Amino acid sequence: MRRSGQAAAGGVPAVFLAAVLAAFSAAGGQQRITEDFCSTSPGAEEQTGGLSENLDFIQPDTLLYGRPGADFGKGSTAVFATDFSQAKVNAPLPETFSWAACGKKPTVRNQGSLGTCWALTAAEAVESALLPQTRLVLSADHISLQNGFDIAQDEGGDYSMIMSYMADFKGPVTEEEDPYGDGSSPQGLKAAVHVGEMRLLEGMSADRIRHMIYRFGAVQTSLSMDRTRTDQGRSFYYNEKTCSYYDPVTELLNHDVLVLGWDDTYSKKHFRVQPAHDGAWICQNSWGAGFGRDGIFYVSYEDANLFRKGGIAYTDVRTADDADHVLETDSLGWQARQGYGCESAWFAGVFETDSPQMLEAAGLYAVGPATTWRMVLVENFQGPDSLSEAADGKNGILLGCGWIENPGFYTLRLRWPLSLPAGKRFAVVVFVDTPGTGRPVAVETRKDRYTDTVSLDGRESYISRDGASWERTQTAYRTNACLKLYTSDT
Secondary structure (H helix, E strand, C coil): CCCECHHHCCCCCCCCHHHHHHHHHCCCCCCCCCCCCCCCCCCHHHCCHHHHHCEEECCHHHHCCCCCCEEEECCEEECECCCCCCCCCCCCCCCEEEHHHHCCCCCCCECCCCCCHHHHHHHHHHHHHHCCCCCCCECHHHHHHCCCCCCCHHHCECHHHHHHHHHCCCCCCECCCCCCCCCCCCCCCCCCEEEEEEEECCCCCHHHHHHHHHHHCCEEEEECCCHHHHCCCCCCCEECCCCEECCCCCCCCCEEEEEEEEECCCCHHHCCCCCCCCCEEEEECCECCCCCECCEEEEECCCCCCCCCCCEEEEEEEECCCCCEEEECCCCCCCEEECCCCCEEEEEEEECCCCCEEEEEEEEEECCCCEEEEEEEECCCCCHHHHHHHHCCCCCEEEEEEEECCCEEEEEEEEEEEEECCCCCEEEEEEEECCCCCCCEEEECCCCHHHCCCCCCCCCEEEECCCCCCEEHHHHCCCEECCEEEEEEC
16 A cells, blocks of 8 residues: 655636536436445455445545535525635636745745655645745644554555545644654644645646646645655756756656646756656655755656646635534545445435534535535434435425535535534435446545544444435445534534
């Protein structure tokens, strides 16, 4: 299993409610798929029984990669406040652009001997999103040590860990609270900011990635790079004089960097091994200010590995006062896809609060592009029959529906909070439709030694092919459907 940083070697589409509801109504009548998941998936040999029938594991190297109105019921109207559409891909872009020139270059850090490039780069991406108005230095130690996974700092990490950590509001915390490299991380620290949206760049063209950077800010991605490859005496790939890097060979992805922009005019003659054309991505490394020009170096557009498995963009960073609590059916986030061999499915999570709270938002993973979603709250959960009634439109509060362009994690924010009484069990029912996948539901499962901390105890989630017949995921498949609710004290 590869983890990035291991061993430290190195046009807004229209969203129409009618289209959403049409997809929603077409969910029924599908049959369960019975083929096994990919035998090369990590931990596949450990799984038995029904789990393999409708589950695809997410490989770590795969992860390294309008707002419709809704009838809220009970005399009011609600819509989610977030627009998940992407930048128009036909908009003209400048030949050269860098967020570093706009006051959004984060502090350059040095990972030293630890395999924390992934955590440092994630921290820097969030820092860049806050600049220039707010300057924070965020803790990579906390990201790498308090993410909930059973993994040491010298083993690297992957994007599923980052998304889970951020979505749970475990952090990020400041570097001052949790200094880097001391081998310890305090318990009980509160997030300095909340990251509510993380878009995966998997499958995007270079032009679309440029638009993502131009609209949303610096992005995190992986390449094949270590210190032996950048040593002037031994490297065929790095030119120390021009701070340029070009690897023409497809190799293991083992290092993460922050991409701040691009330069179409950057001469191919600057590279030690010349690519066919000019042009380079402007990147920031985690090897200290002594590398490149204050941490900045240039990677050829033709590098065989940069963006090969996509990347991640942090596109909704805000102050940490938007919610007080996280109610969830999962703790380690999206580890596998589950479904019935068709593009749509239903899932639900059951929750209970121990004090009166206000529902502010919900957190949802989209496992692929162009995901349609619909969400209903069941105020008084009485078992699977109440889920069926909500799916059929006979019961429940319609929270909203919409369309998500890119895979990743999204916070669906309510314009008007909902009151949740203490001690009363309720459920949230979700319909998802993701073209091109037979398993559209993100689930958490124990799939390898890194996810040994996954627990089914105290969790209650359900999955359905048609919204009529429901299976409890914990007993049928040993999985937790991924769903989060963000609440505030009344």
